[in-house]
Amino acid sequence: MTILNLLFSLLLLFNSPIKVEKEDISIDPVISAINNNSSSDLAKFFESSISLNVNxxxxxYSKNQAEIVIRDxxxxxxxQGFSIVYSSETNPSLSSFIGDYLSEEGTFKxxxxVSQQESILRIYSLEFVKG
Structure with a gap:
């Protein structure tokens, strides 16, 4: 009887669904960095190499080069304001966001x-395009 209990316990252990939830990483610090014109805070989220299009x-660019371009x-x-107007998650570790950036020079899309590796948010592509 003890062996039967042991086998049953092992069967339950290996067949029980294990729920692994992705920890949702907030884009809020990125929004705040853009809103506050903080290239250094924004660069904290850059991949070591980032695809960048600024006007x-x-x-x-390397992380450091990209920070200089963004600072400029x-x-x-x-x-004069930044807000996210659209977000999309293509798979659990990749997300895209579209925002409106307002300045005296006009509005930029x-x-x-971003990619999410473990609990870290990394920007791998960033574009500011005048609209």
Whole structure:
């Protein structure tokens, strides 16, 4: 009888569904960094290499180079408001966001693509396109 109980327990252990929930990572610190024109806070979320398009200046940049390009953009186009208008999750670890960035120079569409590795949010593509 003890062996039967042991086998039954093992069967339940290996056949029981294990629910692994993805920890939702908030995009709020990224929104705040853009709203506050903080290239250093925004760069904390950059991948080591990031695809960047800022007003037609596009390419693949290192994290440090991208921060300099973004700092220059913020200096020339100070934020008068930023908000996310659309978000999409293509799979559990990839998400895309579209936002509106308002400045004296006009409105820019912002396209943000992020990956989630464990509990870390990383921006691998960022675009500011004048609308």
């Amino acid at each position: 037609g200046q596009q390419g693949s 953009f913020f200096k020339k186009n100070p934020s 912002v396209f943000i693509k």
